[in-house]
Amino acid sequence: MTSRLIYMDHGATTPLREEALEAMMPFLKGQYGNPSSLHAPGREVRNAVEEAREKTARALSAQPEEIYFTAGGTEANNLALRGAAKIRNGSGHIITSSVEHHAVLDVCKDLEKEGYEVTYVPVDQYGKVNPETLKNAIKDDTFLISVMAANNEIGTMQPVQEIGRLARENNILFHTDAVQVVGQLPVDVQEMNVDFLSLSAHKFNGPKGIGALYVRRGIKIAPLYQGGGQERKLRPGTENVPGIIGLGRALELATEEIPGKKKHLESLRDRLIKGLLGIGDVILNGHPDERLPGNVNVSFKYIEGESVLLSLDMEGIAASSGSACSSGSLEPSHVLSAIGLEHSEAHGSVRFSLGRGNTEADVETVLEKAPPIVERLRNMSPTYHRSQ
Numbered sequence: 001m002t003s004r005l006i007y008m009d010h011g012a013t014t015p016l017r018e019e020a021l022e023a024m025m026p027f028l029k030g031q032y033g034n035p036s037s038l039h040a041p042g043r044e045v046r047n048a049v050e051e052a053r054e055k056t057a058r059a060l061s062a063q064p065e066e067i068y069f070t071a072g073g074t075e076a077n078n079l080a081l082r083g084a085a086k087i088r089n090g091s092g093h094i095i096t097s098s099v100e101h102h103a104v105l106d107v108c109k110d111l112e113k114e115g116y117e118v119t120y121v122p123v124d125q126y127g128k129v130n131p132e133t134l135k136n137a138i139k140d141d142t143f144l145i146s147v148m149a150a151n152n153e154i155g156t157m158q159p160v161q162e163i164g165r166l167a168r169e170n171n172i173l174f175h176t177d178a179v180q181v182v183g184q185l186p187v188d189v190q191e192m193n194v195d196f197l198s199l200s201a202h203k204f205n206g207p208k209g210i211g212a213l214y215v216r217r218g219i220k221i222a223p224l225y226q227g228g229g230q231e232r233k234l235r236p237g238t239e240n241v242p243g244i245i246g247l248g249r250a251l252e253l254a255t256e257e258i259p260g261k262k263k264h265l266e267s268l269r270d271r272l273i274k275g276l277l278g279i280g281d282v283i284l285n286g287h288p289d290e291r292l293p294g295n296v297n298v299s300f301k302y303i304e305g306e307s308v309l310l311s312l313d314m315e316g317i318a319a320s321s322g323s324a325c326s327s328g329s330l331e332p333s334h335v336l337s338a339i340g341l342e343h344s345e346a347h348g349s350v351r352f353s354l355g356r357g358n359t360e361a362d363v364e365t366v367l368e369k370a371p372p373i374v375e376r377l378r379n380m381s382p383t384y385h386r387s388q
């Protein structure tokens with residue numbers, strides 16, 4: 001076993017960075033005032049919340065009043081989609097892609113039950129949406145398009161700016177789930193032509209349980225809940241002050257570090273891809289070039305990805321199963337199915353997602369440990385022997 005944990009599952013969550021924890025600590029202890037209170041302790045906390053809002057807005061090239069704090073990316077997605085649909089009273093057409101996160105897809109399926117029509121546009125073999133296909137899906141009553149900035153499983157970047165321009169030309173609201181992108185790559189909501197953008201702090205070394213939704217100034221959506229005036233009545237409930245402070249600090253630092261981190265992760269990513277493909281009978285999933293800096297998703301033919309994952313775990317290497325099977329189901333990931341992988345290929349996938357703490361030595365260790373694991377599992381595989 002390796003001497004230390006090699007963590008390559010940053011797409012799932014990232015470790016809380018020390019600077020964010022330090023910023024949060026005063027609000028977990030001495031500064032406990034409710035930001036809605038008018039007394040001095042409340043005002044102090046309110047000022048800190050608004051400072052974090054300014055930091056978040058700055059990282060997105062947005063205005064502070066366009067930032068609404070939520071419990072995470074899932075709630076932000078729900079608020080954007082349900083909030084935009086709610087004001088239409090059960091009618092209208094939504095367009096999304098077939099490879100969205102379930103926090104978007106499941107909302108769309110639920111909205112279909114409420115009377116809305118949803119079109120799920122297909123993607124190419126790399127998981128990319130063709131803007132022309134999306135354009136052809138627009139109807140007279142299309143009021144919302146939701147396409148993620150980058151896929152959480154295979155890392156493929158979507159042509160968000162072009163889709164946003166298309167939406168704006170047709171007077172359609174545009175939402176992007178940017179949970180995997182914010183803090184990893186430069187984000188400018190003006191250049192992206194988005195009306196809504198979702199983010200989550202624990203994807204860029206901030207705390208869990210806190211996220212935000214960007215809502216372009218002038219756009220009206222309905223709240224999901226009732227019961228308070230917080231977040232300008234769009235997201236009622238006493239604010240998660242320590243989480244908000246941690247989000248703001250982590251995003252501030254992550255944004256500053258993007259140029260150097262991007263170059264570093266791309267170098268590690270490309271080395272890892274080259275080495276894994278060298279094993280033989282390995283498929284790279286996702287776009288070869290237009291992908292997240294730290295994302296490596298591969299399918300090991302003839303074996304189960306979960307077996308590879310467990311074997312890596314025994315060696316002190318943490319990755320994730322690309323098959324992403326739901327509990328009690330043998331169905332492979334909807335993303336891998338959408339890009340045309342066969343059942344067996346989809347079940348053989350593993351995602352390595354690199355982060356700021358990974359090193360060249362980590363990659364070399366994975367490339368040392370992976371080949372014998374794959375060889376051992378293939379020697380046990382009837383499918384592999386039949387293919388020879």
